[in-house]
Amino acid sequence: MNDIETIKNPDFLKKLNNDELTNLAQDIRDFIIENVSKTGGHLSSNLGVVDLTIALLKVFDAEKDVILFDVGHQAYTYKILTGRAKEFSKLRQKDGLCGFESLKESKYDHYETGHSGTSISAGIGYAIAGQMDGKKRCVISIIGDGSFSNGLAYEALNHLGDLNVKQIIILNDNQMSISPNVGALHNLLDNIRSAKGYNNVKKDAKMTLKKTKLGKVIYKRLDSIKNTLKRIHVKQGAMFEDLGIKYYGPINGHEYKDLLKYLNIAKNSDGPVILHVITKKGYGYEYAEKDTTGKYHGISSFDIETGEVKNKTNLPSYSEIVSSYVYNYARKDKDIICITPGMCYGSKLEVIKDKLPKQYIDVGICEEHALVMANTLAIAGKKPFVFIYSTFMQRGIDAVIHDIARCQSNVTILIDRAGFVPADGSSHQGLFDIPLLYCIPNVVISQPKDAKEANDLIKTSLESGGPFVIRFPKENIKYDYNSPKTLEIGSWEEVKDGKDVVIISYGSFLNKALNVAEKLAKDNVDAKVINARFIKPYDQKMFNSLMKLNIPIIVYEESLKLGSLGSVLAMAAQEHGFNKLSIMAADDTFYETASREELMKKSHLTEEDLYAYIKRRLR
Numbered sequence: 378m379n380d381i382e383t384i385k386n387p388d389f390l391k392k393l394n395n396d397e398l399t400n401l402a403q404d405i406r407d408f409i410i411e412n413v414s415k416t417g418g419h420l421s422s423n424l425g426v427v428d429l430t431i432a433l434l435k436v437f438d439a440e441k442d443v444i445l446f447d448v449g450h451q452a453y454t455y456k457i458l459t460g461r462a463k464e465f466s467k468l469r470q471k472d473g474l475c476g477f478e479s480l481k482e483s484k485y486d487h488y489e490t491g492h493s494g495t496s497i498s499a500g501i502g503y504a505i506a507g508q509m510d511g512k513k514r515c516v517i518s519i520i521g522d523g524s525f526s527n528g529l530a531y532e533a534l535n536h537l538g539d540l541n542v543k544q545i546i547i548l549n550d551n552q553m554s555i556s557p558n559v560g561a562l563h564n565l566l567d568n569i570r571s572a573k574g575y576n577n578v579k580k581d582a583k584m585t586l587k588k589t590k591l592g593k594v595i596y597k598r599l600d601s602i603k604n605t606l607k608r609i610h611v612k613q614g615a616m617f618e619d620l621g622i623k624y625y626g627p628i629n630g631h632e633y634k635d636l637l638k639y640l641n642i643a644k645n646s647d648g649p650v651i652l653h654v655i656t657k658k659g660y661g662y663e664y665a666e667k668d669t670t671g672k673y674h675g676i677s678s679f680d681i682e683t684g685e686v687k688n689k690t691n692l693p694s695y696s697e698i699v700s701s702y703v704y705n706y707a708r709k710d711k712d713i714i715c716i717t718p719g720m721c722y723g724s725k726l727e728v729i730k731d732k733l734p735k736q737y738i739d740v741g742i743c744e745e746h747a748l749v750m751a752n753t754l755a756i757a758g759k760k761p762f763v764f765i766y767s768t769f770m771q772r773g774i775d776a777v778i779h780d781i782a783r784c785q786s787n788v789t790i791l792i793d794r795a796g797f798v799p800a801d802g803s804s805h806q807g808l809f810d811i812p813l814l815y816c817i818p819n820v821v822i823s824q825p826k827d828a829k830e831a832n833d834l835i836k837t838s839l840e841s842g843g844p845f846v847i848r849f850p851k852e853n854i855k856y857d858y859n860s861p862k863t864l865e866i867g868s869w870e871e872v873k874d875g876k877d878v879v880i881i882s883y884g885s886f887l888n889k890a891l892n893v894a895e896k897l898a899k900d901n902v903d904a905k906v907i908n909a910r911f912i913k914p915y916d917q918k919m920f921n922s923l924m925k926l927n928i929p930i931i932v933y934e935e936s937l938k939l940g941s942l943g944s945v946l947a948m949a950a951q952e953h954g955f956n957k958l959s960i961m962a963a964d965d966t967f968y969e970t971a972s973r974e975e976l977m978k979k980s981h982l983t984e985e986d987l988y989a990y991i992k993r994r995l996r
């Protein structure tokens with residue numbers, strides 16, 4: 378039994394034999410299951426790469442070589458073997474271990490990760506710099522088959538194949554993205570896997586030929602035969618070779634003999650190499666191995682015996698509510714097409730996928746493609762809904778500017794996880810969408826205060842005829858089955874009258890504003906509260922009349938302050954010579970891992986902060 382918490386660095390691996398490596402892998406898997414069951418985290422992806430990571434760190438030199446994990450969500454074994462096991466009790470918590478690779482966290486981490494598809498480009502940068510500086514080191518990028526479908530990975534492959542640098546790509550093929558993988562590339566990898574392996578073919582051919590005299594002659598020329606065999610038996614694997622990248626695979630990612638052999642071949646090769654490694658997502662934990670939904674990809678704390686999530690809330694998430702409303706429209710209107718860039722499970726689209734398969738498209742982890750495709754679907758008369766997390770929307774901004782907004786297409790973009798996002802840290806905060814979208818002409822940006830208004834906005838969007846964004850946070854709220862109504866685009870509503878101060882807010886912050894107004898009333902402060910459900914265009918008429926009251930106006934919002942609704946209103950206020958407007962919104966910074974409540978506290982955006990601020994203002 379290995380004491381995982383005492384591991385300081387991976388040096389000890391060099392002395393271990395394959396049986397000892399296998400035992401260590403088991404102990405690491407137990408450690409991961411035990412810890413993630415308490416803290417939550419990316420379980421399945423990590424269980425699948427325990428053996429691969431151990432083998433990598435046995436063959437390569439973690440001090441000298443550059444090892445990069447794509448997305449970085451599967452780097453737990455790497456973190457453990459580079460001396461961070463003790464910190465796992467605070468995984469994905471405030472001031473604790475980051476859920477991804479992070480430059481700030483350790484000298485062994487060489488990149489700030491979180492988004493899919495960056496590892497090959499990042500590797501190329503290191504490889505070119507190393508070559509320029511005459512460094513003798515290997516650069517290794519480990520990328521999953523899901524992330525391999527991302528356009529960025531292809532831009533990098535295209536460049537790499539034309540470069541004479543030493544970079545090793547390990548394609549970790551577990552046939553899964555978060556849920557089962559999709560797309561033609563996935564089919565191609567499937568064909569390679571089912572061709573039983575070019576390496577076995579090579580081995581068999583070598584054995585047979587060596588048996589006869591003629592065979593031995595032929596064997597001497599095996600190099601060329603090798604290539605021919607490869608083309609005949611697994612011609613798909615040759616795609617990489619045609620790009621100028623040497624391909625080895627498929628390799629069993631849970632067999633140390635194979636793994637060590639091919640990692641050493643890659644280490645000793647010149648130029649770019651790709652190792653196609655087959656692993657099992659969730660390896661060693663039955664529930665995770667059998668999962669085809671994505672439940673164990675990223676999971677909150679769970680019971681190891683039953684595999685069930687602990688502390689489940691009875692309230693549905695915004696994602697569930699929004700997808701169920703869209704489902705209701707889609708089943709009555711065959712032109713509605715629901716699009717996800719690889720996030721079926723997170724966006725809660727299972728019902729649409731299962732019940733309306735013809736109206737459901739999963740494009741894989743390809744946000745920009747999803748949006749451009751949605752644009753022409755709309756131009757062609759369909760009604761596309763793109764379900765996308767705020768953080769991944771960042772990838773699609775050009776598609777909104779160059780494509781959707783200029784064409785003024787009726788694409789509805791449902792931005793999930795908008796605002797503060799718990800656990801995942803700086804790469805996954807949803808604070809940039811409003812500033813990034815606000816400056817784009819023709820785009821309506823909205824956020825509902827509750828489930829009923831979410832449905833109203835979906836209806837309004839369908840009837841709007843143009844680009845329409847509806848954002849909502851990672852929160853659980855009550856369903857509302859009332860029939861939806863069309864809202865006037867750009868209209869705000871007064872939800873509470875008052876004469877001393879105005880609070881303009883939207884989304885779930887509006888409810889906080891109402892709570893604060895109630896508390897202020899006990900101090901004889903009468904606050905007016907406005908629901909700015911349309912962030913763009915804003916309600917000019919109402920805003921002008923609010924300024925005329927000549928009392929302080931506070932814009933209280935869950936967005937980055939720069940480029941927020943408040944910053945736009947401040948410009949308008951300045952033009953009117955109104956100087957009583959202030960903004961409470963998120964700071965110009967990257968917010969690290971914490972819960973939503975902790976993040977609001979850090980940015981002074983809690984109800985207590987709003988209350989205290991108003992009291993100060995009115996003093």
Ligand SMILES: Cc1ncc(C[n+]2csc(CCOP(=O)(O)OP(=O)(O)O)c2C)c(N)n1
Binds near residue numbers: 553
């Ligand atoms: C740009 C972007 N879109 C979506 C995600 C969400 N995401 C995190 S991991 C993941 C699946 C990655 O699949 P794969 O690369 O095969 O790795 P595996 O988890 O199967 O090991 C997705 C979609 C992301 N991190 N980045």
